[in-house]
Amino acid sequence: MCTAPPARLSLLALIGATVALLSACAGSISGEKVLGVVSPYRLDIVQGNVLTKELTARVKPGMSRAQVRDLLGSPLLTDIFHADRWDYVFTIRRQGAAPQKRQVVALFDGDVLKSLDLPNDLPSENEFVSAINTRESRGAAPKLALSAEEIKALPVPAKTAAPAAEAIGVQRSYPPLEPKP
Structure with missing residues (x-):
């Protein structure tokens, strides 16, 4: 018969209880909270190109690939088997916010x-900003552009001639590079 000292038995019981508790914790992670109390930090995962109504409205049929790339950015997916198709995917x-996924396809x-x-x-740009904003807002959303009246009300910058640059440091005189005749 195997007899172990009581201190060793209590240590084994403590280790067994710890392992059982930890395995129970691993199984109770559900949704956003661990044990219904603690919310672990989760990284924000952003992939692809953010495309909005305003941005895609500037793209018109008949534009070249370079013009489309300048406006929308490089596509996330290009395929050598479908060379005339660019996929712009955004996720x-x-x-604290619902996941989003959108796909825009450019056919050439x-x-x-x-x-x-x-x-x-x-x-739209404002809808996108409000959809990803998980913090409490402190008022109205910021304006993204000036109206025509606000642009006209801007002061006209004064036209001033740039001052002549002063020479800094020691002034030296070098001989001409070509010999005199």
Whole structure:
């Protein structure tokens, strides 16, 4: 018969209870909280190009690939088997906000844009900012552009001639590079 000292038995019991408690904790992680109390930090995962209604409205059929790339950025997916198709995919997962996924497809005929397939739920810039804003707002959303009246009300900058640059340091005189005749 095996007899162990009582101190050793209590240590084994403590280790066994710790392992059982930890395995129970691992199984109770559900949703956003651990044991229904603690919310672990989750990284924000953003992939792809943010495309909005205002940005895609500037892209028109007949534009070159370079013009489309200048406006929308480099596509997330290009395929050598479908050389006339660019996929702009955007996904974002943030803690406290619903995950978002959108896909815009640009179809080309050679080097010319044939069509731009847009999803129905493509947001405007203000809608996108409010959708990813998980903090409490402290008032109205900031304006993203000036109105025509506000642009006209801006003061005209004064036209001043740039002052002549003063020579700094020691002034030296060098001989001419070509010999005199």
